[in-house]
């Protein structure tokens with residue numbers, strides 16, 4: 001077993017609320033165990049350029065409630081090359097840093113996996129609002145993003161009701177429909193459109209008509225960004241149903257804001273666990289939230305296809321929105 005004395009942490013890919021809580025946990029738990037802990041700024045870009053600073057207890061004071069990431073994040077093309085990866089590993093070795101904790105999505109994990117080939121001990125923490133990482137039930141930031149969608153839709157609902165309109169709200173998630181499904185159920189959406197499952201526009205329009213006949217004064221459809229051109233979809237629904245249909249794309253608002261209590265706690269638990277697994281001598285692992293337990297599992301599990309969408313929740317949503 002390798003005894004670890006110096007650890008570094010970075011955030012990479014899209015920022016997500018709760019990342020700061022994970023950084024704080026990594027820093028404080030390292031210091032608790034008398035380890036030296038370094039923060040790498042601007043993801044792999046900063047690692048290659050040597051933007052590395054030792055962190056102290058005070059470095060992470062007053063951040064737990066803040067969105068984004070105090071370490072900043074970046075996407076870095078050089079990290080895709082062997083040369084870039086070697087430079088990144090050398091920046092760590094030159095400082096005597098044996099291990100790197102990467103908070104980010106599966107792309108960031110691939111970078112970590114590459115660094116492991118050079119002998120860096122690596123741990124991945126899933127940080128992305130999209131919840132699109134295999135091997136964990138939840139990623140840090142997902143819950144906050146869902147809450148942001150719920151909050152935004154409650155505001156849109158006022159206009160939808162006043163003007164008796166159909167609103168189609170596009171939410172983030174890339175190819176993953178989790179934000180759409182979870183927020184759609186939370187707000188009682190008439191329809192939830194996700195890339196994982198087919199949908200029928202005629203049926204959706206008929207459902208809208210039935211609703212309005214029953215006296216509904218507005219309808220909300222939640223659509224995941226991964227389903228394609230939402231404006232085209234709105235045009236077709238308007239054509240089929242005859243209702244005034246408006247599109248709202250929530251965009252990056254979903255990535256910002258203070259983390260929910262759930263994401264703060266998730267970040268703290270995952271950050272703490274990352275230090276524990278390094279102290280146990282493990283490497284090339286990811287930290288996962290499975291059935292309310294925080295566990296570690298092989299990093300390569302993150303590269304497997306994501307399990308199918310929660311079909312039970314999807315079916316329930318359809319049953320409730322008859």
Ligand code: ATP
Pocket residue numbers: 012013014015044045074075076077078079080081104105106107108109110111112114127128129130
């Ligand atoms: P998000 O889901 O929020 O986009 P992500 O971690 O998946 O997060 P990516 O843009 O895929 O985001 O990856 C972030 C960075 O990780 C890339 O800019 C690159 O520096 C590094 N990276 C991604 N894929 C690889 C790879 N195959 N090999 C080496 N480095 C990689």
